[in-house]
Amino acid sequence: xxxxxxxxxxxxxxxxxFFTACDNxxxxxxxxxxxxxxxxxxxxxxxxxxxLNDTLEVQFTLAQFYTHGxxxxxxxxxxxxxFPDKYFLVKAGQMLYPLGDVPTGDVHxxxxxxxxxxxxxxQTTEAFTSRPEGDPLAQQSPAMHWNWNMGYIFVKFExxxxxxxxxxxxxxxxxxxxxxxxxRQVTVMPxxxxxxxxxxxxxxxxxxxxxxxxxxxETPIIHSMxxxxxxxxxxxxxxx
Amino acid sequence: xxxxxxxxxxxxxxxxxxxxxxxxxxxxxxxTPYDFRLPPGVPPPPQPEGAAVxxxxxALGKRLFYDPRLSRDASISCATCHxxxxxxxxxxxxxxxxxxxxxxxxxxxxxxxxxxxxxxxEGGNPTLEGQAFGPIEExxxxxxxxxxxxxxxxxxxxxxxxxxxxxxxxLDAYSLIFSLGAFQRxxxxxxxxxxxxxxxxxxxxxxxxxxxxxxxxxxERLNCTQCHAGFDLSTYAIVNNGSHANxxxxxxxxxxxxxxxxxxxxxxxxxxxxxxxxxxxxxSYPTLLSVIEQYNRGGSGHRNQSPYIRPLHLTEQEKQDLLxxxxxxxxxxxxxxxxxxx
Numbered sequence: 329x330x331x332x333x334x335x336x337x338x339x340x341x342x343x344x345x346f347f348t349a350c351d352n353x354x355x356x357x358x359x360x361x362x363x364x365x366x367x368x369x370x371x372x373x374x375x376x377x378x379x380l381n382d383t384l385e386v387q388f389t390l391a392q393f394y395t396h397g398x399x400x401x402x403x404x405x406x407x408x409x410x411f412p413d414k415y416f417l418v419k420a421g422q423m424l425y426p427l428g429d430v431p432t433g434d435v436h437x438x439x440x441x442x443x444x445x446x447x448x449x450x451q452t453t454e455a456f457t458s459r460p461e462g463d464p465l466a467q468q469s470p471a472m473h474w475n476w477n478m479g480y481i482f483v484k485f486e487x488x489x490x491x492x493x494x495x496x497x498x499x500x501x502x503x504x505x506x507x508x509x510x511x512r513q514v515t516v517m518p519x520x521x522x523x524x525x526x527x528x529x530x531x532x533x534x535x536x537x538x539x540x541x542x543x544x545x546e547t548p549i550i551h552s553m554x555x556x557x558x559x560x561x562x563x564x565x566x567x568x
Numbered sequence: 569x570x571x572x573x574x575x576x577x578x579x580x581x582x583x584x585x586x587x588x589x590x591x592x593x594x595x596x597x598x599x600t601p602y603d604f605r606l607p608p609g610v611p612p613p614p615q616p617e618g619a620a621v622x623x624x625x626x627a628l629g630k631r632l633f634y635d636p637r638l639s640r641d642a643s644i645s646c647a648t649c650h651x652x653x654x655x656x657x658x659x660x661x662x663x664x665x666x667x668x669x670x671x672x673x674x675x676x677x678x679x680x681x682x683x684x685x686x687x688x689x690e691g692g693n694p695t696l697e698g699q700a701f702g703p704i705e706e707x708x709x710x711x712x713x714x715x716x717x718x719x720x721x722x723x724x725x726x727x728x729x730x731x732x733x734x735x736x737x738x739l740d741a742y743s744l745i746f747s748l749g750a751f752q753r754x755x756x757x758x759x760x761x762x763x764x765x766x767x768x769x770x771x772x773x774x775x776x777x778x779x780x781x782x783x784x785x786x787x788e789r790l791n792c793t794q795c796h797a798g799f800d801l802s803t804y805a806i807v808n809n810g811s812h813a814n815x816x817x818x819x820x821x822x823x824x825x826x827x828x829x830x831x832x833x834x835x836x837x838x839x840x841x842x843x844x845x846x847x848x849x850x851x852s853y854p855t856l857l858s859v860i861e862q863y864n865r866g867g868s869g870h871r872n873q874s875p876y877i878r879p880l881h882l883t884e885q886e887k888q889d890l891l892x893x894x895x896x897x898x899x900x901x902x903x904x905x906x907x908x909x910x
Contacts, residue, residue: 452695453697454616454618454697457697457714457745457746458741461715466715467741468713469716471713474692474693475698475702475705476692476702476822477688477692478693551822552823553825
């Protein structure tokens with residue numbers, strides 16, 4: 329019985345290979361998003377010293393955040409393609425994220441959210457623990473979910489900062505930010521023309537901009553919310 | 569070269585072979601209902617929908633509760649900070665984690681923890697299962713993570729078989745977290761002298777001093793029952809009890825970012841309270857008498873203090889009677905219950 333079921337399943341799978349490979353007549357580009365981090369004008373690297381807000385030496389040991397809900401729009405604001413349920417855990421050390429098939433042509437605007445939508449953010453413990461390995465919303469290491477609170481940590485930046493003015497990062501900072509009110513939508517304008525079967529859309533993210541006006545010396549540890557930081561992130565992405 | 573026909577051929581062959589070389593015999597899942605042995609006056613503990621507490625799940629959860637491999641360096645287990653002889657708390661002001669790392673909160677008792685409507689001292693997590701991530705991941709506690717634990721225990725065939733019997737699956741995040749919850753839901757205290765007096769009509773269960781203390785405790789004059797009521801002697805409300813003049817630990821304000829929530833913490837149970845010293849969220853009150861004295865003073869006067877906390881004007885005799893009553897909440901059965909022991 330078992331072998332019969334396996335055989336029929338294999339035939340079904342083989343059949344699907346033929347049908348899904350068929351072209352439906354629309355030219356598509358398989359789009360990858362390239363999240364490229366920098367700190368001001370400098371390329372990003374972990375454990376490298378940067379100066380934030382013109383005054384403070386810092387190093388980063390962790391820099392990652394959730395994104396989801398991608399919309400590609402024409403110049404007139406019409407939706408070309410949407411990926412409402414696509415989630416990425418963007419990590420500064422990993423730049424490429426496969427988005428999916430998009431009709432070829434001009435893409436003027438790209439929208440995405442920083443964080444996790446409120447419904448997913450309120451999922452049950454059963455749903456959370458049942459997510460398969462490889463799901464960006466499954467448990468991560470380092471953890472990207474609260475435990476003393478519900479939901480996901482939307483944004484996690486950690487590192488060292490100069491606490492005593494000797495220009496040497498010597499004390500730890502941790503910015504773990506989340507909760508529903510921290511969700512932000514980002515809009516960038518790639519103004520790209522998709523022509524090839526494989527295309528990449530570049531998104532620059534300036535981590536220095538994320539920390540604009542943030543006083544790490546005054547508040548090195550936040551494990552909840554900071555609207556200023558998320559607002560900064562909203563403005564910290566460009567497509568050129 | 570068109571590889572499509574080759575792919576098709578490969579799948580057909582795979583189907584004919586019925587290839588499943590990795591399958592190994594598994595124990596069937598069994599669901600033996602767990603007998604909580606609830607005495608009169610104790611409601612059944614809530615159980616997660618679709619994750620009923622069974623004998624098999626409790627067994628797995630207990631095994632994991634006592635397993636130090638849930639910590640990064642395999643040095644501490646849940647039981648390290650939740651000792652049965654201490655009514656599943658410990659006797660440190662704040663917990664000590666791996667490598668001697670010092671935490672920032674007093675270890676709470678797990679007695680009757682299955683009845684809580686939310687978890688952690690500010691009540692931020694709604695489920696007992698979700699709470700388990702906290703000590704596992706906390707840097708100053710076990711400093712580890714569930715995926716790594718699952719990987720570490722992958723070759724423990726005994727545990728894998730227990731997980732199969734309990735959940736019909738190998739040990740994974742779900743079965744690990746939910747079995748810990750299942751075991752903790754069985755940690756029920758309801759056999760203290762007070763319980764026998766209050767719910768089973770055993771009028772001789774309390775001494776004269778304990779009875780006087782109970783009368784004081786239940787009086788409108790003291791207002792204890794505004795927060796410490798019900799079979800678990802807690803309403804689980806999140807309040808500021810005036811334990812501190814200044815709160816380094818913000819409590820509920822950590823979630824709400826509201827200054828009016830500073831110093832608000834979940835009301836703990838008083839069951840086995842004589843064993844779960846020291847007291848308060850930071851363990852800064854070493855004895856029950858020090859707690860009574862603080863309440864007698866009317867608390868610290870913090871701006872967010874509950875209005876129920878006011879000077880009590882207790883006599884020395886009344887303090888001793890109150891103390892006697894609190895000692896009558898000690899459940900020796902729980903402390904020696906082999907079903908909860910390692």
